[in-house]
Amino acid sequence: MMIDLKQLFEIEGESVRIDCNLDLSELQLGNATPFTEPVHLDGVIRNRAGVVSLSYTARAVAHFVCDRCLAPVDTPVVYRFEHILVKQVNRDSNDELIVVPNLVLDLDELASSDVILELPSKVLCKEDCxxxxxxxxxxxxxxxxxxxxxxxxxxxxxxxxxxxx
Ligand SMILES: [Zn+2]
Ligand SMILES: [Zn+2]
Structure with a gap:
């Protein structure tokens, strides 16, 4: 989903709600395809005193595979993310700032990388598998x-x- 933020960047106090689905069905994690169903994104982009922030939650039932015995492990996941959105990087570059080129946010791209970075590197069906x-x-x-x-x-x-x- 592409979100036009031109108006939001101009008007203090303005906000945009996010309520959409993210398709990560192509994503492979080892032997698993964790998100066969869409990931639901829910949140808000706000302009507070000229600072534009994005906060949202990604929810899904993830289908992992046990790292040791290869049994399927289905688990609900809820990840929360916060970003500050900026028009351009200034001198003090900061990893937490997301630059929005042309003031159009590619939410799918951002949320995909957010979710992928959050995924566990190892999943076990039980502690003592x-x-x-x-x-x-x-x-x-x-x-x-x-x-x-x-x-x-x-x-x-x-x-x-x-x-x-
Ligand atoms: Zn044996
Ligand atoms: Zn196992």
């Missing part, structure tokens, strides 16, 4: 397998190497 067996691929949360024990004992590994030679 045991993951998949690296040898046979069994889900260790559901079943135990023989291969793990053989692998884990380093003395046995050394012994089996000696026997091979």
């Amino acid at each position: 045991k993951g998949l067996c690296p040898v046979c691929g069994a889900n260790r949360n559901e079943q135990s397998c023989e291969c793990t024990q053989k692998r884990i004992d380093p003395r046995l590994e050394i012994l089996s190497k000696l026997l091979e030679n």
Whole structure:
């Protein structure tokens, strides 16, 4: 969504409501496509004493995949963002300032990068997820397998190497 902010930048006290959906269905995060349904954006852009600020909330049900056992993890997410919008960067450049070229805000672009930066780098289905067996691929949360024990004992590994030679 493109939002024309020319009037808002001129008139102190002016505000614009945001209530729209963001399509992030193309976004891939590891093995997951977290946002198959639209992300809802809700917020306001205000001109307070000449300072234009954007504050909004992004809400969705995110579909992650457990980093260890690959089980689907569906979780509601609510992210809040605040930005100061400016017409141009001045001498003291500041990462928190968002420059709005031609006073038209590309909300989709801004919100997409906001949400992507907020996504967790690792998701677990539960704190103590045991993951998949690296040898046979069994889900260790559901079943135990023989291969793990053989692998884990380093003395046995050394012994089996000696026997091979
Ligand atoms: Zn898991
Ligand atoms: Zn196994």
